[in-house]
């Protein structure tokens with residue numbers, strides 16, 4: 001059981017309900033379906049590249065913001081079937097238009113509530129009392145949260161109100177998707193439409209489980225929270241690290257230039273198997289800056305780990321970032337060296353299979369990892385076909401991070417974009 005459920009982040013479901021919901025979601029991330037999402041993802045990658053081109057200060061591109069716009073827009077379209085328009089707004093803002101004129105108010109409110117949700121789930125001492133207590137005394141988190149969310153003025157109360165508002169908006173989107181379906185508006189690719197289809201065709205009946213609207217809402221909410229900052233951070237981290245490792249950059253550009261004609265969008269198989277060095281770069285970036293600092297579990301039955309007997313109900317916290325810097329598994333762990341992940345390399349062969357687990361591990365591991373990797377690879381190909389990057393003079397050194405539920409560059413990643421002339 002994942003302890004984050006206690007924070008209400010993942011819809012508050014657990015055990016058999018979680019397992020049934022997860023079974024519903026897994027088919028949505030199968031390779032054939034992901035391949036169908038490439039054109040949608042690519043359109044937002046193109047918008048990211050255009051936004052870089054249109055940035056008024058080419059010496060100080062606010063890369064984290066732009067990549068977050070891309071990631072939220074992609075989830076908006078693929079999970080909810082709606083256009084959040086953040087990438088477009090970023091372009092309008094760069095052009096001196098604040099974009100307010102024709103912005104959709106509902107979308108703006110939705111995004112405001114999304115942002116608040118991300119702030120509320122901070123895993124530090126600035127968070128809500130129940131979240132802070134959960135860090136030290138997980139067993140009191142749920143009762144404390146239930147109590148405090150009724151007390152106006154507390155962070156738990158505000159978090160609960162915000163969550164309710166966001167959920168009402170998601171409910172309205174679900175109702176809209178259902179109306180589209182009933183009106184026979186083509187085969188929608190988005191996640192909510194696919195779940196509604198699965199429910200109609202009886203696919204929601206695993207082990208007697210009936211998928212209700214509240215489950216669809218929980219799943220959509222979960223994707224919005226789990227699938228945006230994570231992916232945006234990974235793209236930013238790749239670009240930040242490559243920009244200060246010229247040898248890596250050179251090899252990466254060679255691979256990207258050589259694997260397909262420049263104007264052609266790579267296919268799913270090419271992304272999966274045709275870019276081995278990019279794969280290594282992404283793995284190494286995800287080791288170097290580990291996106292999810294904590295993976296948490298509550299034991300649902302007694303279990304023995306390394307000779308320690310943990311009774312049922314024990315909270316277990318795992319810090320994959322510590323594993324990722326273990327010199328026994330990753331020699332010279334402070335060096336950014338993608339080749340350590342080369343298939344067949346001695347280091348790769350000698351490594352424990354669970355030493356590198358940026359997407360978690362076991363039955364609760366990240367369900368969206370293929371989706372995320374497809375997006376990160378498309379973004380890398382799109383960006384490096386047009387640009388190379390250097391750190392902006394405004395980029396801080398050494399880097400500072402915020403260690404929340406998802407790792408974040410405290411002051412963003414600021415880059416200089418240099419147009420490639422030979423392509």
Ligand code: HEM
Nearest residue numbers: 226227230231234291292359360361364365366367368372
């Ligand atoms: C680079 C990007 C990403 C990283 C590093 C990442 C990492 C993680 C990690 C560490 C977990 C917890 C695993 C565990 O407890 O063992 C997780 C869970 C999850 N992730 Fe991701 N994730 C990423 C992108 C995404 C995307 C794009 C989506 C959806 C489109 C997504 C959906 C989920 C969901 C639904 C869960 C909960 C799974 C469950 O509880 O059954 N993630 N992710």
